[in-house]
Amino acid sequence: MNRIFWALIFSFGFLVSQKSFSAPLKALELLPVQDQGRIKPYDTFARESLELVYGKQNYQGKPATEIIMTWLLDPVSWQERKIVEIKHHLVKEGLKLDVLEKYFSVQEILSNDRISLLMQQLNQKREEKAKLDPYFQALQRLEQQIYVLRSLANGSLLRLVPPAPSENPGDSMSQTWKSVAEFSESEHKLFSEVTGVFLKYLSLQVSTTKKDPSEIKQLTQDVFTKVGAFSEYAKKQNPGLYPAATDIELEVHYNQFHPFRWAYIAYLLAFLAVVLSWIFKRSLFYQAAWVVSLVGFLMHIYGFCLRVYLTGRPPVSNMYETVVWVGFGAMVFSMIIELTYKWRFILMAGTAVAAFCLIVADTAPIILDPSLTPLEPVLRSNFWLMTHVLTITISYAAFFLAMACADIGLYFFIKDPQKYQPQIKAIVLSVYRAMQIGVGLLAPGIILGGIWADYSWGRFWGWDPKETWALIALLGYVAVLHGRVAGLLKDFGILVSGILTFSLVIMAWYGVNFILGAGLHSYGFGAGGVEYVASFVAIHILYVCYASVLYRDRKRSIQ
């Protein structure tokens, strides 16, 4: 019991250390900004802007909040720094840049005489209304990067002051906030107070002398009063449009605390604990795994709660959110099946899937956009929409879990099918159960999708690729379940199909949006990551092939 307690403290210790860390710029982070159709804290604005330009939320250890502000105040000093991320090699070749480099300076890009040529290409492609392939998507990102850097430098991107109440409140353009570039003289004066303390903060940071705690305290206080004065002024312009302080604080908390990261750290620890419990055959590790899993699970739920509160909608409206949701589903199902059978490896598979999902979601911000973006019209406030997406994606979690279990099962098959007979039997059953849960959710989920389509535009079924691929995945698993009953698939067959059939889910979940790129569900479309997903599938296929060859040879040698 001692160790469980220790594990608990260990997890919470992390949290506490995170909590106590408070920077002098805290008040600045909370300043409301209007950007891309919603009000967000400056912290989010800075993170998203830097993410777009540089691909990360910090630059050489400096947080986005600092980088973006210095860019606004002194763009010239940034001209030479390598801050623009370009990934696509054709874009680099098109600009005659070094293909091996990943980051480039604004100077290099803007003074390039080929940039206008490339942008013309992009515009032509847009005029033709053709689908943008990855090359043009990369160009589009470059266009946005240039836009963000330019408009940040001229002050037109950072919108800080709401407009005075208008007679026509329905008009969205009358709700446009005033940017730094449009400030009146008095506003400039107020804002320069803010930037003044920011610069003081910077100079304090670079000074080599030992930092005086009282000086830092004083600075924190200064930032607080100056930013406070500014936001007080901004709020007075139109209190109806200014956000509540608690919402802004909560969003900054969500950004900085990052509950999903704590969740996957806990899941990884839990996974490790299960592995240790196998190796050392100590049930203590198993109990610890349960406790840490639960901690991770609570973090996961907490993250969802924050996100749902901040966006005001269920968390399944883009690829990022579904990945996080699938990780959640995998945990739920694995804990349920594990509780019934107590075979250990189901929890192992569940924590592995959940950690995998959350890590993928966390490391690919350009492909899986984690920002809290406003929704397309069709997706707004609809009960059927949300239930169908929640049901379908959670069925993917069950199939993912089935695949992870099948992976473990094949490992036993590779080692020794005779010796591990009980384990294999148990795993096959878990895979089978997980598939049943998946089918039991996917079939009603697809039907709910039909009801939504019927309700929204009067068509129950329209062979839209997204719904069609969900149906294909369902048919795949239904075929496997029938094949099992018909005796076509024995234990080995169930394991193999548990792995291979998941490719259909990957196609339905990721492939339709990122490879096919067609159909009505285009609001979730994105680009990139094909190579990673393809290698994920390829590795599993190789694994299955290897196991199959061994299995066949063994069978022969027995005969």
Add this chain to the structure above:
Amino acid sequence: MVSPSSSPAQKYFSSFVRTLVRTLSSLKIAVIVIASLAILIAVGTFVEARYNSEIAQKLVYKTFWMYLVMGTLAVNLTAVMVSRWPWQKKHVPFILAHIGILVLLAGSLITYWWGLDGTLRIGIGEKNHFVTVPQTEVLVWSSFDGERYTQLFQREVDFFLDRPQNKSLEIPLPEGNLKITHFEPFTLVSRRIAASENQKMGSGLRFLVHNQRVNQSEWLLQKRPGENAQAALGLAKFNLGPPSAEILKKGSTENEIFIWPAPGDKFQYILYYRDPQRKPLKGFLTLGQGLKTGWMDLEFKVLMYFTHAEETQEFKPVDRPNPLTTSSIDFEFLGKKYSLQVNDVTKLFTDHAVYIFSYGQKRVDLDFDVVLKEFQMGRYQGTQRASSYQSQVIVPGLGEKTISMNEPLKHKGLTVYQASFQENEMGQPIASILSVNYDPGRWIKYLGSLILSLGVVWLFYNKRKESRNQAPKTEREVTDHE
């Protein structure tokens, strides 16, 4: 089942039926049907990604193969339920799961046969009572006095599947057959100006203005001979034809050039400045000769000139559709060849009559007008992104109603949905696109869905005990090894 007194023929028959049911209900057939259905519709999604949903329907989802697979599935499902006869209590979830699919398929078939799924486009402040449906038709009307028209021909056609290039469609008309010879599924229609033999046509001139940043060419096309044509490009106006007597006398208050043909393959010009202090430029140019305009540092050139010019549409076939492509047909009438894009109308004049020939989507008359009083659009703050949109419509007998996303209007068995909208170049909405729908199979599909979902969940819930028995008896067996 078979009574001992039955004849050998009856016995033979009933055993035949039993064998047939057993064969048709076989799980192997089920697995094969499921797998082929999956493969077939997967192909459909790739066809859709390459072309569009309409073509995917025609090439995959509404083909013989699809019906064959679906039919086999239905037979297989029916057989499997017959084979369980007489049904017992334990069969209930199994029967539900499978009968649900049959009901669902039946509902879909009814929708497909008797349903209506069309589009109603209404401009803001306008009305419409025609719903367009995906099916296409050709229509010919004629008039001998130019006022009263009579319909001569109407036929529903599917040129995508029955290409006229394989078998042309001949429409008999009093003065000769109209023959549709070719169908092009993806055509880019562009405007083209060419020299014309027709003396009634005005002249056309193509010019270029350029400096270091600007490089723009444009056509000036006179509607009739002698009627000036004008184009305004940013900072200046360009006229084909001499200035009016008034302008000649007073000059122009704008940056403006007048150019017209002069003897000896030359063009005469007068160029005015907005700045009244500057004197107009006058002189002669040849084709391709540059003229320093003095407007910024723009140079002016005449690129092409036709005494009689005519604007025609040029049809260019392309491999794949995109939002700018349309489909088109070629046809012949009285020895002349024509092209026509889908949903377009052309007038054909002969010595005795005028014919109106149209090719396009069929229209269904609603029997009542829908008036679009207003179209409202919400946008996300500070952006042009739509957050919601809705149509304010007036329907006879219902009065004023709002149709918004997810809030359709129900009237006379029809359901009217807000589907999308059209914008002009400025991003202002100009028309609302509504989808009009009649679905007699709806409740059958819903019933099937309910039965199926209930069955699947119940079935797997019941499997719990069964699977428990197959599993290792104790946890120890699994967790302790070696």
